[in-house]
Amino acid sequence: MKSHTWQFDRHGDPADVMHWREQELPEPGPGQALVRIRSVGLNNSDMNYVSGQYFPPEEFPTCQGQEAVGDVLALGSELQGKPLRDDEIKVGSRIAFLPMLVDTQSMGVFRDVGLYSQSALVPVPAGFSDAEGAAYWEGIITMVGALDMAGAGPDSVEGKTLLGTAGASGMGVIALKLARAWGMRTIANTRNTRKAKGIAERAAHGQGADGGTISEQVG
Numbered sequence: 481m482k483s484h485t486w487q488f489d490r491h492g493d494p495a496d497v498m499h500w501r502e503q504e505l506p507e508p509g510p511g512q513a514l515v516r517i518r519s520v521g522l523n524n525s526d527m528n529y530v531s532g533q534y535f536p537p538e539e540f541p542t543c544q545g546q547e548a549v550g551d552v553l554a555l556g557s558e559l560q561g562k563p564l565r566d567d568e569i570k571v572g573s574r575i576a577f578l579p580m581l582v583d584t585q586s587m588g589v590f591r592d593v594g595l596y597s598q599s600a601l602v603p604v605p606a607g608f609s610d611a612e613g614a615a616y617w618e619g620i621i622t623m624v625g626a627l628d629m630a631g632a633g634p635d636s637v638e639g640k641t642l643l644g645t646a647g648a649s650g651m652g653v654i655a656l657k658l659a660r661a662w663g664m665r666t667i668a669n670t671r672n673t674r675k676a677k678g679i680a681e682r683a684a685h686g687q688g689a690d691g692g693t694i695s696e697q698v699g
Contacts, residue, residue: 555570
């Protein structure tokens with residue numbers, strides 16, 4: 481099957497080095513899925529990868545992108561219809577990708593149709609648009625990893641407090657929501673008075689505490 485993908489042959493400004501190229505795809509084998517891409521997420525790491533400020537490609541040319549939502553067009557016959565993560569991934573399913581399981585080098589998701597491991601596919605959360613589904617997983621995975629490095633997780637929150645600096649930022653909001661879901665006491669700050677109320681609502685929750693605290697920093 482013919483598809484098209486964004487590739488680059490050297491590091492540099494994306495506008496200069498990215499090229500839209502035709503690529504031939506085989507039929508999906510066991511454990512693989514053919515997916516038509518509907519929407520992609522653009523992360524700082526994507527730009528850094530092109531410019532050479534992220535992990536280096538194994539070789540050039542390299543493809544690009546880890547975040548996307550798409551439709552399953554075909555599945556490898558041996559695993560067709562196999563349930564994954566409490567939902568059935570089947571032909572016609574609208575799916576999102578777990579970024580760390582996408583082979584950016586050889587396939588990536590910045591393309592029209594791609595061939596991926598079924599283990600990288602997850603259902604799009606109910607009510608999410610394509611754009612929301614494409615932008616969802618990278619931030620969650622990144623912040624869960626960061627909190628884990630700090631010794632916090634769903635089973636290790638007793639007596640712990642999360643201080644969310646830059647609490648109105650994208651990653652700050654994710655951190656606060658994760659901590660709340662796990663039952664941690666949360667504190668957040670911001671330098672923007674217009675955003676103080678919003679993050680006060682996100683931070684005002686704690687297990688065995690009298691609620692979160694907002695610290696407004698100006699200047």
